[in-house]
Amino acid sequence: MSVSWYPGHMVKAKRLIREQLRVCDLVFELADARIPESSRNPVLGELTAHKPRILVLTKPDLADPTLTRRWMDLLRDGPIPVLKFNAARGGRTKNVFDAALAVLNAAGDRPQAFRAVTVGIPNVGKSSFINRLTGQRVTQTGRRPGVTRGKQWIRINRWLELLDTPGTLWPRTCEAEVGYKLAVTGAIPDEAVDKREVAGWLISWIKQHNPRALIRRYELRAVPGEIGDLLEIIGLKRGLLLPGGKVDHEKTAAILIKDFRNGLLGRFTLDSPEKCE
Ligand SMILES: Nc1nc2c(ncn2[C@@H]2O[C@H](COP(=O)(O)OP(=O)(O)OP(=O)(O)O)[C@@H](O)[C@H]2O)c(=O)[nH]1
Ligand SMILES: [Mg+2]
Numbered sequence: 001m002s003v004s005w006y007p008g009h010m011v012k013a014k015r016l017i018r019e020q021l022r023v024c025d026l027v028f029e030l031a032d033a034r035i036p037e038s039s040r041n042p043v044l045g046e047l048t049a050h051k052p053r054i055l056v057l058t059k060p061d062l063a064d065p066t067l068t069r070r071w072m073d074l075l076r077d078g079p080i081p082v083l084k085f086n087a088a089r090g091g092r093t094k095n096v097f098d099a100a101l102a103v104l105n106a107a108g109d110r111p112q113a114f115r116a117v118t119v120g121i122p123n124v125g126k127s128s129f130i131n132r133l134t135g136q137r138v139t140q141t142g143r144r145p146g147v148t149r150g151k152q153w154i155r156i157n158r159w160l161e162l163l164d165t166p167g168t169l170w171p172r173t174c175e176a177e178v179g180y181k182l183a184v185t186g187a188i189p190d191e192a193v194d195k196r197e198v199a200g201w202l203i204s205w206i207k208q209h210n211p212r213a214l215i216r217r218y219e220l221r222a223v224p225g226e227i228g229d230l231l232e233i234i235g236l237k238r239g240l241l242l243p244g245g246k247v248d249h250e251k252t253a254a255i256l257i258k259d260f261r262n263g264l265l266g267r268f269t270l271d272s273p274e275k276c277e
Helices: 008-021 042-048 065-076 093-107 126-134 176-185 195-209 211-218 227-238 249-261
Strands: 026-032 053-058 082-085 114-120 152-155 160-164
Touching (some): 008 042, 026 042, 026 093, 042 114, 053 093, 053 126, 065 082, 093 114, 126 152, 126 160, 176 195, 195 211, 195 227, 195 249, 211 227, 227 249
Parallel strands (some): 026 114, 053 082, 114 160
Antiparallel strands (some): 152 160
16 A cells, blocks of 8 residues: 555645754654654654754554563664653653753753754654643644644743644655555544555454454454455444445444554554564
8 A cells, every 4th residue: 555645734844844943952753652663754854864853652552562662672772862652641751851951961052942843744642742741732632643734832841842743744655564554553544545455454464463352352253364254243243334234344444443543452563673673
């Protein structure tokens, strides 16, 4: 599957980031802990390469904790300081502030006040991150990608102001696997993809890595060989029928993807740290 979701607001967002970087001292690059590699926009990486940066892995509560530890170890060896942060619950803001001050101090003399920007793919949790840092709902968040549109500066504390930016993907078609991973985790809106295809990819992945997750969640005796058969069983169990009584595969696929996103199938990390070691 190729990613073909690159609407006009992303072109604008890229321009906005490029412009605003001039007045920023620090970049928070947010990546999804479930796909620490696939969720890093290479265009943003290039754009922000000359600035002090901190990589923040979001949604660690949905990722496999063992693999998150492995990813963190691996990324700590890289050029950018890394931390994980649960913006939905329990993220430790002190860790973020300590890391920011360390990076800023290392970068040179200390002005009175700093400006930072959050960048990352759509729906990765940029606005939630900012809300968590302020302890208030100062920016709009949502389950769908593409919630933030304009630019919004937010005062975090005495010394830090933070710019929220719209999520951006990259224009060029990427590896099919990356496209599926972005779709499954919610960086691409469901309307822009074939849900059955995405659910099919997800089922194959889970079957390969942890088939019991499907058995448990959907009370199956075994995972059928064919993806269509699995959708059929789940659809029947949930009563997801079309007029005429046939199973609605599209709706069933949507339920499966939603269950994954809500962590109801378990905690999964789709990018393997082994490939990068
Ligand atoms: N479980 C979990 N959910 C999170 C976390 N961070 C953000 N979310 C959820 O992810 C969804 C997207 O969050 P946003 O903060 O709107 O993401 P964004 O990056 O600002 O998205 P755009 O503005 O659309 O680019 C929301 O439903 C959040 O509640 C996290 O650490 N864990
Ligand atoms: Mg946002």
